[in-house]
Amino acid sequence: DHPDLWEPIVVCLKRRAQTNREQGLNEAALADIEQAIGLFASPRRGQTRALLDLRATKAFILGSMGRLGPAVQAYDAVLDDLRKRGTFETTSEAATLNNFAVVLLQAGQVLRARTTLEQAMKLGQGPGAARTTSGTEKSNYALALTLQGKTDLSVPIVEDALTQAIESGETRAIGYRAHQAAEAQCAAGNLRRCAEHVALSAKHLT
Numbered sequence: 001d002h003p004d005l006w007e008p009i010v011v012c013l014k015r016r017a018q019t020n021r022e023q024g025l026n027e028a029a030l031a032d033i034e035q036a037i038g039l040f041a042s043p044r045r046g047q048t049r050a051l052l053d054l055r056a057t058k059a060f061i062l063g064s065m066g067r068l069g070p071a072v073q074a075y076d077a078v079l080d081d082l083r084k085r086g087t088f089e090t091t092s093e094a095a096t097l098n099n100f101a102v103v104l105l106q107a108g109q110v111l112r113a114r115t116t117l118e119q120a121m122k123l124g125q126g127p128g129a130a131r132t133t134s135g136t137e138k139s140n141y142a143l144a145l146t147l148q149g150k151t152d153l154s155v156p157i158v159e160d161a162l163t164q165a166i167e168s169g170e171t172r173a174i175g176y177r178a179h180q181a182a183e184a185q186c187a188a189g190n191l192r193r194c195a196e197h198v199a200l201s202a203k204h205l206t
Contacts, residue, residue, distance in 0.1 A: 010036050010050065017057070026065045033058045048085070052078055056096050063103040072107060075100040094120045098137050105144060114144040135161040135173065139180045151188035158184045162197075175204030 017032035033054055040051045059074035079100070082093060097120035104113035117140055121133045142158035145151070158181045165173040182197035 006039060006047075010039060010054075014054070014057070017061075021061065021064070026061055030058065030061045030065070033061060049087075052081060056099075059103070060099050063099070063106065066106075068103055068107040071103045072100075072109075075103065091123045094123045094134075094137070097123075098134070098140060101140055101144070105140065105147070110144055110147045114141065114148065117141040117144060135164040135168075135177060138164070139177050142184055143180055146184045146187050149187075151184055154184045155181075155188055155190075171204045175201050178204065 013032045013036040017029040017036075020026070020029035020032065037051065037054050037058065040047060040054075055074065055078045059071050059078060062068075062071035062074055075096070078096065079093075082096075087093070097116050101113040101116040101120070104110075104116060117137060120137055121141065138161035139158050142154040142161065145154035145157070158177070162174070162177040162181045165177040178197045178201035182194050182201060185191075185197060186194040
């Protein structure tokens with residue numbers, strides 16, 4: 001319980017959890033994060049934000065494990081606490097909102113996922129905004145629109161996200177965006193474009 005040891009122990013647990021996640025060891029990653037959270041039985045001044053980050057990571061891992069109900073509850077609790085702290089309206093929360101939206105999409109809560117993504121993208125707008133909407137946010141938003149049958153809106157958005165990925169040269173990003181673009185084009189009845197995107201996705205994900 002020595003205060004000087006708190007930060008390095010948390011950092012160590014977070015790094016080990018990340019390694020476990022990358023290796024597909026989600027149960028071990030969850031145990032690491034829960035151990036780190038357990039160090040905050042009585043958070044001191046300046047530790048609240050670190051605790052919220054850990055709780056958001058736990059929600060992400062739960063979603064990766066397919067434990068969607070607990071993941072949604074965990075994200076709701078984190079976002080509620082951020083609002084209470086008055087820090088929710090900052091661009092640093094966009095990633096948390098995007099990850100939450102992914103869980104909501106997996107859980108079939110499409111409308112809520114769409115509004116959550118709109119909230120995330122809004123954080124990059126307005127005077128003095130320090131960020132632009134990421135390709136991940138765009139493509140997930142397009143997926144929500146596609147699932148709602150709004151392909152007239154989703155197709156241009158996901159095509160823009162795919163172009164952004166191609167320009168970045170990131171192989172996996174191209175593959176995932178192409179897959180989502182294929183879904184939108186197929187839903188819109190554009191079978192030729194759908195087939196092109198399927199082939200592009202396969203090229204970069206296999």
